[in-house]
Each structure stands twice: as C-alpha cells, then as structure tokens.
Amino acid sequence: MIVEVEYADLISLLGKSVPLQDIVNALDMFGTPVDEYDETTLRVEVFPNRPDMLGPEGISRSLKGVLGIETGLPQWKMSSSELEIDVTSTTIRPHLSFATVTGVKLTESAVKSLMQMQEKLHIGMGRNRAKFSIGIYDMDRIRFPVKYTEMPLKDISFMPLDAPTGEELTGQEVLTQTEKGRDFAHLLPKNPRKAPVMVDAMDRVISMPPILNADFCKVTSSTTNLLIDSTGTAPGTDRMVALIATALAERGGTINVVMPGPLFLPGRMKLDMKYIHKLTGLELNRSEVAELLKRMRFGFLDEVLIPPYRTDIMNQIDLAEDLAIAYGYQNFTHELPRMGLVGKPLKVSEFENTLRCLMVGNGFLEVKLFNLISKVDALLAGGAKVETANPKSLECSVLRPSLLPGLFGLLRSNKSADYPQRIFEIGEIFAPGQGRCLAGFITHAKAGFTEVKGVVDAIQDLTGKTAEQPTWKAGEHPMFMPGRTAISEWGVYGELLPVLSQKIGMPVAGFELRLETDL
Amino acid sequence: MHPDEARLLTALQQTKATPIKTSQIATDPKLGMNPDKVSRTAYSLSQKGLLTLNKLTDTQVSLTPEGREVLSKGLPEKLFLKILPVSVSEVPPELQRGMGWALKRGWAEKKGDLLVATVKTTPTTPEERALKNPSKATPAELDLLKKRKWVSISTTTDYEITLTPEGKSEKPEAHVNQLTPQMLLDGSWKKQSFTTFSPLTPVPKQWPGRFHPMTDLVNRVRQAFLSMGFTERREPFIESTFWDFDALFVPQDHPAREMQDTFYIEGDAPLPKDKALVGRVADIHKTCWGTWEKSEAEKFLLRTHTTCVSARTLAELKPPVKMFSVDKVFRNETLDYKHLAEFYQVEGIVYDPDVNFKHLLGYLKHFYTLMGFDKIRVRPAYFPYTEFSTEVDVWLQDRSKWIELGGAGIFRPEVVAPLTDTTTEEACPVLAWGLGLERLAMLYYGLEDIRQLYRSDITWLRQRREFT
Numbered sequence: 006m007i008v009e010v011e012y013a014d015l016i017s018l019l020g021k022s023v024p025l026q027d028i029v030n031a032l033d034m035f036g037t038p039v040d041e042y043d044e045t046t047l048r049v050e051v052f053p054n055r056p057d058m059l060g061p062e063g064i065s066r067s068l069k070g071v072l073g074i075e076t077g078l079p080q081w082k083m084s085s086s087e088l089e090i091d092v093t094s095t096t097i098r099p100h101l102s103f104a105t106v107t108g109v110k111l112t113e114s115a116v117k118s119l120m121q122m123q124e125k126l127h128i129g130m131g132r133n134r135a136k137f138s139i140g141i142y143d144m145d146r147i148r149f150p151v152k153y154t155e156m157p158l159k160d161i162s163f164m165p166l167d168a169p170t171g172e173e174l175t176g177q178e179v180l181t182q183t184e185k186g187r188d189f190a191h192l193l194p195k196n197p198r199k200a201p202v203m204v205d206a207m208d209r210v211i212s213m214p215p216i217l218n219a220d221f222c223k224v225t226s227s228t229t230n231l232l233i234d235s236t237g238t239a240p241g242t243d244r245m246v247a248l249i250a251t252a253l254a255e256r257g258g259t260i261n262v263v264m265p266g267p268l269f270l271p272g273r274m275k276l277d278m279k280y281i282h283k284l285t286g287l288e289l290n291r292s293e294v295a296e297l298l299k300r301m302r303f304g305f306l307d308e309v310l311i312p313p314y315r316t317d318i319m320n321q322i323d324l325a326e327d328l329a330i331a332y333g334y335q336n337f338t339h340e341l342p343r344m345g346l347v348g349k350p351l352k353v354s355e356f357e358n359t360l361r362c363l364m365v366g367n368g369f370l371e372v373k374l375f376n377l378i379s380k381v382d383a384l385l386a387g388g389a390k391v392e393t394a395n396p397k398s399l400e401c402s403v404l405r406p407s408l409l410p411g412l413f414g415l416l417r418s419n420k421s422a423d424y425p426q427r428i429f430e431i432g433e434i435f436a437p438g439q440g441r442c443l444a445g446f447i448t449h450a451k452a453g454f455t456e457v458k459g460v461v462d463a464i465q466d467l468t469g470k471t472a473e474q475p476t477w478k479a480g481e482h483p484m485f486m487p488g489r490t491a492i493s494e495w496g497v498y499g500e501l502l503p504v505l506s507q508k509i510g511m512p513v514a515g516f517e518l519r520l521e522t523d524l
Numbered sequence: 525m526h527p528d529e530a531r532l533l534t535a536l537q538q539t540k541a542t543p544i545k546t547s548q549i550a551t552d553p554k555l556g557m558n559p560d561k562v563s564r565t566a567y568s569l570s571q572k573g574l575l576t577l578n579k580l581t582d583t584q585v586s587l588t589p590e591g592r593e594v595l596s597k598g599l600p601e602k603l604f605l606k607i608l609p610v611s612v613s614e615v616p617p618e619l620q621r622g623m624g625w626a627l628k629r630g631w632a633e634k635k636g637d638l639l640v641a642t643v644k645t646t647p648t649t650p651e652e653r654a655l656k657n658p659s660k661a662t663p664a665e666l667d668l669l670k671k672r673k674w675v676s677i678s679t680t681t682d683y684e685i686t687l688t689p690e691g692k693s694e695k696p697e698a699h700v701n702q703l704t705p706q707m708l709l710d711g712s713w714k715k716q717s718f719t720t721f722s723p724l725t726p727v728p729k730q731w732p733g734r735f736h737p738m739t740d741l742v743n744r745v746r747q748a749f750l751s752m753g754f755t756e757r758r759e760p761f762i763e764s765t766f767w768d769f770d771a772l773f774v775p776q777d778h779p780a781r782e783m784q785d786t787f788y789i790e791g792d793a794p795l796p797k798d799k800a801l802v803g804r805v806a807d808i809h810k811t812c813w814g815t816w817e818k819s820e821a822e823k824f825l826l827r828t829h830t831t832c833v834s835a836r837t838l839a840e841l842k843p844p845v846k847m848f849s850v851d852k853v854f855r856n857e858t859l860d861y862k863h864l865a866e867f868y869q870v871e872g873i874v875y876d877p878d879v880n881f882k883h884l885l886g887y888l889k890h891f892y893t894l895m896g897f898d899k900i901r902v903r904p905a906y907f908p909y910t911e912f913s914t915e916v917d918v919w920l921q922d923r924s925k926w927i928e929l930g931g932a933g934i935f936r937p938e939v940v941a942p943l944t945d946t947t948t949e950e951a952c953p954v955l956a957w958g959l960g961l962e963r964l965a966m967l968y969y970g971l972e973d974i975r976q977l978y979r980s981d982i983t984w985l986r987q988r989r990e991f992t
Contacts, residue, residue, distance in 0.1 A: 035904060036904030036906065036913075038903065052906030053906060053908075129779075132777055239814060283953070284880055284881060284912075285881050286882040320948060320949075322937055325911075329912060334902050334904060334914065338882055339886040339889040339890075341883060341886040342879050342886075344844050344846065344874070344876060346844060346845075346846050348752065348753045348846070349755040350746065350750055351756040354758070358743065364733060365732075366733065367733065368732070368733045370734055370982065370985055371734060372980040373738055373977075373978055374978065374980060376854075377787075392790070393788065393789055394787075394788040394789060394790055395787070395856065396787070397856050397857065397858050397865075398865075401859070404826075415980045419980075421983075422981075423986075433761065435762075
C-alpha cells in the first residue's frame with residue numbers, strides 16, 4: 006500500500022533535520038521503499054507486515070532507530086483512564102477494544118495522516134472493514150459512560166460525517182444516502198435490519214460501526230483528546246487500537262488504557278543466539294545483537310521486548326530478519342555453501358529442445374502463444390474443455406484445447422510477412438487434462454498435404470516413433486480438408502479447409518502431434 | 525557475357541546497316557529474338573558501353589471501319605440533308621446522328637413537327653479534308669476525327685542501335701549462368717565460361733528457422749541452474765488452492781486469494797492423499813490465523829506462482845535438495861504494455877540444514893553473473909511465505925540504474941514445518957526465489973512493450989538479433 010507523508014511533518018516528528026535523500030535511502034533499505042518523492046511529499050510503499058508504518062508517525066519512529074536518533078523500545082506517557090464503557094453483548098461485531106490518547110497537538114497534516122492510516126488499516130488488516138473497523142472521536146464532545154449495543158436501523162438517528170444534507174438520518178437512510186453506507190451495507194445483517202451502535206450518556210449516537218461516525222464528535226486539528234475504538238468479527242481489535250494510539254503518542258500524547266482494550270505492554274521473546282547465527286551467517290556477540298535490535302526499536306534485557314504495535318513478530322526468524330535489516334542487506338557477503346549435488350535436467354525439457362532443433366533445422370520458426378485464448382477461437386478446434394470462472398478479458402478466458410487455433414490466428418495477423426512461412430509451437434493443451442503438443446503450419450503458394458506429410462514423417466522417423474507405428478489413416482478434423490486429412494492416436498495433419506485458408510489468401514497445411522506427457 | 529548478349533552483339537557486328545533499328549534486326553531469323561528481347565538485351569549491352577541507343581517514337585494514324593464508311597459515303601449530316609423535309613418521327617435510325625450534327629451546325633431547323641433545311645449548299649468540312657489525307661491532318665483536325673471515332677492513333681517506340689568502337693572490337697563470348705548436372709556429366713563445363721556474380725547485388729532474403737527468444741532465455745536459465753547443481757522440475761498449471769496458498773501459509777482471507785487477481789476453475793481440487801500433511805497445514809493456519817476451512821483449500825486455480833512447485837518438493841524430498849523450475853504462472857490481469865496474464869517464473873529452492881542468508885545472496889549473485897549481470901543488490905521486502913523477504917535488483921551499467929527482477933527469501937518455519945513434518949523450532953532453512961523472466965527478455969531484446977514477446981510477429985521473430 007502506498008502511504009503519502011509530508012517531508013516537513015516527518016522532520017518535525019524526527020526532531021532533527023535529515024536530508025531528504027538520506028531518508029529515501031534509509032526507507033529503501035528498511036523494507037518500505039519510496040515509490041516517488043519530491044521536496045515536499047514522499048510516497049512510501051508499506052507491506053502488510055508493517056501496518057504500524059501506514060503513517061508518518063510510525064515511519065519516523067522506525068527512522069529514528071535506523072538513523073540512530075533514538076533507539077530501543079519507544080517510551081510513551083502512559084496512564085489509565087477511568088472512562089466507563091458499557092458493553093451490551095452484540096452478535097453482529099462481538100469483538101471490541103478502546104483506548105484514549107490525551108494532550109495531543111494535531112495539525113491539518115496530522116489529521117490527514119490519521120485518516121489515511123485509518124483507511125489503510127480498514128482495507129488491509131480490516132479486510133475492507135469486514136474483519137475490523139476503527140472509529141476515532143473528539144472525546145471532549147462525548148459524555149461518558151458510552152454504551153455499545155445494537156439497534157434496529159429504523160430506530161437509529163444521527164447526523165453522520167459527510168452527511169449529504171446536513172440533517173439527521175435514520176440508520177436505513179445512512180445505508181442508502183451516504184457513499185460509505187452504500188459501500189458497506191453488505192456487512193450488516195439483512196434480517197433483522199439492525200446495526201451495532203455506540204451511544205453516549207446523552208443518548209446521542211456517536212457511531213454506527215462499521216459504517217460511519219457522527220459528525221458532532223469528529224476529529225479536527227483543534228482536537229486534543231481522542232477516543233479510539235475498534236469493532237470486529239474476530240479477535241484482534243486490540244491490535245488495531247494499539248496501532249492508532251501508539252501512532253498518536255508519537256505526537257506527544259498520553260496513552261490511557263481503557264477496558265476493554267489493549268494494555269500497551271511489550272511482548273516478550275527469548276533470543277536464540279545460535280539460531281540468529283545459523284540463519285544470518287553473522288558472527289555477532291550479544292551486545293552487537295542487542296544494539297542492532299534496539300535500532301529496530303526492540304527493547305533488550307534478558308529477553309527481547311517487542312513494542313505493542315509490532316503485530317508481525319511471530320517467532321525467532323522475525324527477529325533474525327529485523328536484525329539483518331538493521332545490519333544492512335548491503336553489508337552481507339555473498340557466499341556459496343559446500344553442497345555436493347549434481348544438477349539434473351528434466352527429460353521432457355531435453356526432448357522438447359531436441360524437437361525444436363529438428364523443426365528449426367527444417368526451416369520452421371518457433372512461436373510462443375498464450376495458453377489462455379478466447380472462447381470463440383477455441384471453437385475452431387471443437388470448443389474449450391477448461392474455462393476460467395472469472396476472466397477479466399474475453400481474449401484470455403479459456404484454456405486452449407489445441408495449439409492450432411492460436412497458430413491460425415498468428416498466420417492471419419502475419420499476412421504481410423514474407424512467404425513461405427513455416428511456424429511451429431511446443432506447448433500445453435487442455436483437453437481437459439494438461440498435455441503437451443507440437444504443432445505447426447506451412448503456408449506458401451504450393452503448400453499442401455505432400456509437404457506436411459514429409460515433415461511429420463521426418464519427426465516420426467527421427468524421434469524413433471516408427472517403432473511404435475502410429476497408424477495414420479484418412480480421417481476428419483474440424484480444421485482440415487476432408488480427403489486431405491490424416492489422423493492417428495498421435496495427432497493430425499493435413500491441408501487446412503479452404504474456407505479457413507481463404508482468410509490467409511494462401512494454401513495452408515498443418516499438423517498437431519501429442520508429446521509424451523510425463524513431466 | 526550472357527548468351528543473349530553474345531548473340532545480339534555477333535548479329536550487330538555482322539550487319540552492314542548502321543545505325544540499325546531494333547525492329548529491323550529482330551527480323552533476322554538467325555538471331556531468333558523478338559523486338560522486346562532485343563531492346564532489353566541491347567539495353568544491358570549499352571550499360572556495358574558496347575553500343576548507344578537512340579529512342580525513336582513513331583505515331584501512326586489509321587481509319588476505323590466507321591471512318592472508312594464516312595470516306596466512301598459522305599458525312600452523316602450531309603446525307604441527312606438529302607431527305608429533308610421530314611417529320612421528326614420519320615428519321616430513319618441510321619440518320620439519327622446526322623440529324624444531331626446538322627441541327628448543331630445550323631444546316632437544318634425544326635418547324636413544328638417538321639425538320640427543314642436552312643441552307644442550299646454546304647461547305648467542305650475540316651473532317652472531310654482530314655479523312656482524305658490523315659497523315660497531313662493538323663493535330664486539331666485529328667482530334668475532331670478521334671472524337672467522332674473515325675481514326676485510331678497509336679505510337680510505337682523503337683531504338684536505333686549504333687555500336688561503339690568498343691562494341692565493334694569486343695569478342696562476343698557467351699557465359700553460362702547455371703552449372704547443370706548435364707555439363708558435369710558430359711564434361712562440357714570445361715569449354716564453358718561462366719557468368720561472374722557481384723557480392724554487391726541484392727538477392728532474395730533467407731529466413732532461417734529459429735528458436736523463440738523466450739526459449740533461448742529459458743534454456744539459458746536452465747543451463748545456469750544445472751551448472752550450479754540444481755535439479756529441474758515442472759508441475760501442471762492447474763493447481764489446488766491448497767498447494768498454491770495454504771501450504772505456503774497464505775491466510776485464507778488474504779486479499780491475494782480474491783477472485784479479481786486469480787483465475788479460478790470450476791470443480792473441487794483433491795487434497796493431498798497424505799492426511800497428516802493436510803492436518804499439519806490446517807493446524808498451523810488455525811494456530812496463527814485463527815481459522816482454516818477445508819473447502820477453501822479445495823478450489824482449482826491456474827497457479828499464481830511456481831512457489832507451489834517448491835512446496836510440493838519440500839513435502840516429497842529430504843535434504844539436501846537444490847531444485848529449480850522455469851515455467852508459466854497466471855494472473856487475472858488486463859493486458860497492457862507492462863502486464864501479461866501469463867508469464868514465466870524462475871523458481872528455485874535450496875533445502876539444507878546448513879544454509880543461511882549469505883548463501884541466498886551467493887546463489888542469486890552467481891545466477892545473475894551467468895545471465896550477464898555483474899552487480900546485484902537485495903532490499904528488504906515482504907511475502908507471506910518468506911521471512912527474510914527480499915526484492916532482487918540488478919545493476920544496468922548502460923542505463924546507470926537498478927532494476928527489480930524478482931523476489932527471494934527464506935521460507936518461514938510455518939511453511940517448512942508442516943510440509944517436512946518438523947516443529948517450527950526445528951524447521952530446516954530453505955532458501956527460495958521467484959524471479960521474473962520477461963523483464964529480462966525486454967532488457968536483452970530492447971523492448972518497451974512486454975506484449976511484443978508473445979505477439980509472434982513473424983518479421984520480428986525472423987529479424988531479432990541473437991543475444992550473445
């Protein structure tokens with residue numbers, strides 16, 4: 006996912022002026038490469054393993070570590086909150102977590118970044134809000150205790166964010182009259198029509214997850230105290246809340262623990278020095294390892310302390326990779342292990358190359374076409390036997406039942422190339438099982454049965470097929486001329502139907518032979 | 525000299541007439557050439573400076589059958605005057621045209637239904653004068669006759685041949701163009717002299733049969749890995765979600781599995797017969813991702829990567845293993861200049877208890893050296909099934925920039941453990957990569973549009989340079 010961050014905002018979060026190019030280089034070698042940048046804005050690519058870096062706060066936190074500005078476990082002002090949340094059980098989105106962050110100084114740019122992070126989390130970890138969604142509110146506008154419950158849509162009434170008319174809407178109207186309502190209505194139960202809601206002490210709806218929040222408590226650049234919630238259909242809402250709260254804390258806020266909600270305690274993992282050595286090949290002592298891990302913002306006592314926003318650390322290998330990133334991939338030497346193994350080619354690959362040499366020696370040009378063709382083209386060879394369920398384009402929608410329709414199409418699009426034309430392809434067919442074939446066409450003013458029979462005979466003789474004696478006999482094929490078609494269990498050859506060669510404007514002869522299919 | 529040239533030169537040297545016209549010498553039965561051939565042969569002799577040609581153009585006028593009839597019977601309009609007065613409806617068909625001309629010239633007029641003469645005598649017209657002596661007619665008069673289709677005019681071109689002093693002294697010696705089996709059998713080649721050929725003269729193009737550029741590249745990659753001790757493997761394109769995703773620890777709700785990116789195929793894909801293997805994969809998903817449904821693992825698809833070939837290899841073989849595969853993978857994409865719906869992937873794994881990250885870099889470096897690139901770098905990246913995950917870049921000296929050619933890493937213990945029946949703590953390191961090939965081909969062949977590789981433009985395939 007691409008995250009946009011402002012260079013000025015990044016510098017103010019870093020607390021130190023760092024040249025733009027140094028930041029770009031550091032991010033490229035951190036695993037969050039810079040896609041594009043200019044003097045004011047960087048577009049950073051963030052992969053799903055680092056959702057904490059979906060904003061300038063998390064990016065600056067990581068940069069502080071690798072640039073040596075601040076290392077070790079991030080320290081935030083922590084407190085516990087006495088806010089009360091009254092949870093009535095709800096079956097629609099039964100998992101929920103909260104936290105508050107107080108005393109934050111927001112700017113327009115910070116609000117924009119916060120919204121960006123919320124949206125990216127919705128799409129990624131939130132699986133388009135189906136799994137998790139997040140709400141962020143100006144908590145000073147809300148009267149506590151807040152109640153989480155569910156209500157029939159018709160009984161819900163509030164003015165949502167970005168309300169089209171600036172008036173209160175019912176829950177039903179929110180789903181039909183707002184963009185977000187239309188996009189996410191499918192996440193609510195159809196019958197009965199109800200939705201989870203968060204209501205404050207004055208009975209005002211503050212949000213209808215996972216659709217929209219109320220307008221009256223929205224976050225602006227003058228907001229200083231924020232309430233964060235996450236609701237979901239699976240465990241893990243605490244991680245979503247922790248990601249947002251720890252990002253805000255980078256702007257100087259105090260994190261207040263609310264129940265239910267994350268405790269913001271670091272995770273703990275024993276460090277297996279031998280494993281780190283084995284996997285990285287680096288001979289590092291304990292203090293060197295500690296130093297590298299601290300640059301990645303881990304704490305290190307007798308165990309590794311994992312910051313609560315790191316949702317991706319599952320075992321030792323994750324620590325080893327972070328350590329290697331801190332060490333710098335560019336600083337590793339390139340080595341080859343001692344392994345006494347002999348490389349073996351596949352017989353089928355070698356055989357196909359032998360056939361290619363034979364064909365090329367016979368003056369044939371090799372072509373390579375797609376396995377996916379259109380349904381209409383497949384009809385030429387009797388129709389497709391395997392279709393894809395969801396093609397994006399009709400041109401690539403079915404697997405070819407034969408190589409011949411594609412090769413015929415190729416002749417049609419190459420009428421301006423010099424004649425004679427002799428082409429062949431070795432490739433897969435699906436009829437319906439996957440098999441391999443050698444097929445080709447000859448086209449020039451005197452192309453015909455005799456020439457193509459000569460070609461097939463040569464392949465047959467030179468590949469030792471004669472011993473097996475495929476019994477060629479006069480036969481029928483949807484693309485070849487009756488009376489000038491030979492078939493056997495090995496395949497087909499003959500003269501193309503005049504109704505088809507008419508489209509080329511030249512006589513055409515061709516063949517298709519099945520190859521041994523064992524890979 | 526060509527035999528025709530020798531014959532014509534002999535005839536010219538023998539005739540007394542000089543200059544002589546081509547039409548004239550063509551009548552010589554000994555020469556046996558029609559005027560056209562004489563002209564062509566004379567032209568090639570003139571190119572050699574043996575004679576000069578003077579072009580003569582002759583115009584001949586001849587009367588058409590209609591013209592001869594007018595000459596003998598008189599002008600149609602004069603014939604018409606003789607039957608006046610007459611009513612319009614009674615003019616005989618053969619005098620209809622004469623009536624038109626008589627009215628046009630003002631020699632007759634219409635009075636009611638009756639046509640009457642307005643003149644008593646008529647003058648001799650230019651047409652009549654010209655018809656009597658067409659060769660003396662002025663161009664304007666000829667034009668009149670041509671319009672009334674009484675004459676036909678034709679031009680003939682002839683050449684006057686004059687031998688140059690060189691032409692007079694040149695010995696007409698016939699050379700043979702094609703050596704024939706007959707000459708070789710009867711030994712007559714000994715007495716023949718042969719036409720000489722210039723290497724500067726263009727000849728018809730030859731188009732040798734050739735491998736497709738991607739075949740060349742695939743073979744080059746195969747050679748590289750075989751030389752490094754890797755064993756080749758290929759698997760069918762139609763794969764189950766179990767091998768393509770589940771076995772690689774891709775969560776069942778991962779966006780990459782959604783319909784829009786992957787070609788699914790109807791039907792239920794069989795799970796591996798090894799129930800314990802399926803159980804171990806299911807368990808690791810349940811432990812780490814919270815959920816695993818059998819039905820999600822039983823779908824058919826066109827494999828999205830060849831990493832599933834690596835997964836199958838891990839489940840089958842014991843270390844040490846070095847395996848590679850160069851084969852097609854599929855993405856449900858709309859085709860454009862940099863996207864294809866099917867393309868090659870260069871897959872490779874090294875499965876051995878003693879390998880580490882430095883060896884991954886070593887193999888990648890060695891491979892790209894064999895492919896013609898001196899400098900590579902890896903950058904941290906992310907794939908669900910590797911940890912160490914890296915992007916692999918190669919340095920383009922001539923463009924002074926890095927270009928990304930693929931992904932590589934070390935398989936996660938959560939991938940290796942269930943497939944090899946170990947615990948995640950004891951899982952063996954497996955180095956792995958999935959590199960692109962079309963992008964490399966674009967660099968080799970200087971292409972800007974990736975589709976060019978599979979458009980199978982015969983002219984391009986015939987003319988593309990061999991990559992050395």
